[in-house]
Amino acid sequence: MKTQYKKNTIYYMLTQYVQIILTIIYGVILIPFYLRYISTEMYGVWMATGNIMMWLSILMPDWSQLILQQLGVAYGAEDREEFSRILVCGIIIAISFGLVFYTVSWSASFFFEGWLNLPVGFELASLTNAFLLAAVGTALTVLGVTFSSVNLALQHTVSAGMANIAAMVVRVVSVVILLRQGYGILSLGYGNMLYGTTVLVVNVLFTVKFVWPMGLRFIFDFKALFKLIQLTAYSSLNKFGNIVSKQMEFFLVTRYLGGEEATMLKIIKVVPETLLLFATNVSVALMPAVSHSKGAGTIKDKMDALMKFTGIMFAFSCYLGGGIYELQETFVTLWVDSGIFAGQKIVFLVVANTVIVGVADTFGRYVFTVGKIKAVATARSISAVCQAGVMLAGLLLWGMEGMLIGAIMVACGLAMVFMIILIRAEKIPFLLWMVPIREFLLGLCAAVLSVAFVHPPLQASWKGLMLTGTLYTIGFAVLLVCISKNTRLYLVAVLRFLKKRFGFL
Template sequence: MALNKSTYWNLFYQYSSVILSIISGILMAPLYLHYIESSTYAYWLASGNILIWITIIEPGVGITLEQKVAFTAGQNNKTELSKLITSGLILCSIILVASFSISLLIQQSIPVILDLKKWPHTSLLQEAFFWASIGSSLSLCTYSLVGVNQGLQHTAYTGLVYLVSQLVGIVISIYGLIQGWGLLSIGYSRAVTGVLYFVGNGLIFLYALQKDTIRLEYDKHYFKSFYKIFSYTFANKMGITIANNIDLIVVSRFLEPSIITQLELSRRPQNIFSGFVNRTTYALLPSMSHSFGKGDSNSVKTIYIQFLKGFIFISLIISFGFIIFNEALLNFWVGAENYIGDLENVLIVLSIIISSYTYSNSNFSFSAGNIKGNSKVGIYRSILYLVLIFPLTMYFGVVGLLAALIISYLATEFWYYQLDLARVIGLKPSEVWQVVKPNLTPLLLMSCMAFYLHNLRYESLLQVVFVAFLFTVFAVACFYLTVPEIRLQVSIAIQKFKRKAIPDQTLNQ
């Protein structure tokens, strides 16, 4: 599958958004802790999980539109495109009204959900929640517009709008904190971000329709067949949203409020890894669906094998890096009291690696049109997680909570997508093993190094950065010396660089 210009722009903006999230995460967390009272911020994090529950209203319309629009565009069927996009717009409008209505109901229920009857700042939390819910509702509606824009390969402007809206939101949040708005600065910034995201993508949508000469056409029978898809995706979205955002609420009910902040801050740096991986395969979705629409599944298989090689290389280095340095990083970033613990840290690393791997596999499966299968396995995982999280958290604390997450992934999505990829792109177990096998030696060497480095005591952030740099050099050297594929890719990269840096005549001489 040849990556077109649109895909490269999509990759650029997806990675830029992750970098922006990293910067904002590093910058904003200490500011929040400084300007917002600790218990208020802890309960805001928990209520943020409730806010994400509103996204249940969006049953995957955006991502489904992206896949179907890209697939149909690959077939050059503009008649179906017109009906498909119109159906998506109708659902977009319904989502906007429903999400905002439900958010108002949830706002009134926050004191009961979080058990805040005696807490003095409940009204402040509810007001911040209201403004944030406006931005969330607009963003949910915008996902449908983004799906159409991405499916039609108009990704450059879409990514730019996302980055600008996020940057403006960060600026407003910082300004509000300095001006003494407290928790309301977060709510206001979310609202402004949602408005900018909605307006910007609306303009791109109108431009895309005009450029591709697509007229909106409503077909009652087509609309019915289209929204029937979401009987599966809605149940999947509801289960995944509740399951993925119930952990902090469970902690607030069964454990101490301080653990909410510890868990959230301890895993925040590690979400950087999952952000990069998830955005990579998400950026490839339109192009992969386009290739499947043309009937070219072999090129997608080639892309998958290359992705798997890169995933193993990066995930091993990043995961061991966080196992070694996360405690020291948090110590100099937000204070040692916000570190969750060594065992919990290892489990966080494992859960993020496994979830990122299964999410990436689901994108490859989804791009082939396996919407129903993806939805079903997501529902099964969510149910299993919800069954396990309450008893395991009650008896084993945060360790039990993280164990419930890992078990739910391994028992459902992990093996399902391997089987499905064998079906849609002809991926054989022997091909996967050939990719995994050479990485066992670097895994062993890095394990030994991690055991030694984790026991060191660091006196400054500069020392942490220096030792982390040495570990990265050591890890890359392990891969280079033991994995033939790495040496081959480095050799190819050097040859390409020489051809660009040195004129052909000079090389010939």
């Protein structure tokens, strides 16, 4: 079962970037289009119900990561029987999770009016129907990602990525068509349902294509089932912590400040959260190779490359964060309306929180993938409890700013905990684990200096936005190349690859 780690990872990374672009289209570029057909208040409340759905998904563990980790280790160890047991039991558990999730979502929909403090005359029926359609889509997605994880574990990363791309295209196209046909908020519900359906159908077809030639004998084992159930309990704690850390803001703001304030926060958060995926989601692309290496017993040989590449990711995160801070006000003014811009201080806090959460998520994925599932779950659940209290206290005392400062404090602590767990689990030498920290600090310095010397356009215009962004990019790149040896080494490697592959440079 030999695997071309580098080739598979690069291809999967490319599909991840395509998915991020589609996410930007769906979650950023199309928001003004949504607001032409959906009121600001309705859209803000929809964001809050989306977060309720995320909380309900605690019933389902961080399933895609869990099943990928288990299947990847079994495949790397060339244990076909264990692979079969995990596959069969995983499908059974995923179906059960989907049914339970929809049942609980349906029950929760009866309490929206009280939970969200909705005004008199609000279109509750349309909101509820859209929520239930989205719940169907989420349940189908859970089953679909089970088959996607099979494809990833077998190192067919491009196929898994293409399935997700197809589903995202279906969602974008269907939402646009339905909004123009006058379906309103129901359009978003139908879009999510069609997304889940596509994820399931396409991934099942790919799994049949790849598993059938293996002549795999399907085995059901109660012991394997109970083991997976036990791991899902820990994974659910991990999911709980993840949801609280990333999704609680909209519910709190909607509950205490109102739907319009929630929309304002969404406008500010959507750009950094989406663009920073270009840096942090690279760790997702590494998970199939890392889990396979763990099973094959070769992960220590690859730790040097992993830490150095992680440093590049962190420096890139700083670049994106600085650029977003510099240009966010201009972009929001051109994109939607200057009247719903929350202020530059909020932008700074949102960007800082998003960058730090990305660092924590990266180390958390590594720890999870090497098998320390219980440790990840414990750390996330404790941080979630702390963050819920800190964010609520901050919101009540100092408003939105206080809430975001509380989130940043907890995210910093979580990132440190995950890194310590990874260092101890894999016995990473000091000079090696310092690489991502060093590159993060160097990237931060380059971003701060670039922001200080490059000023945003005096008048909002797309031309000024592009010019400022170009100057910031040039300044950051020059500074980082000068101060980061790791960046210079990767730059030389890329240039050599281009010369070898295309015959120029």
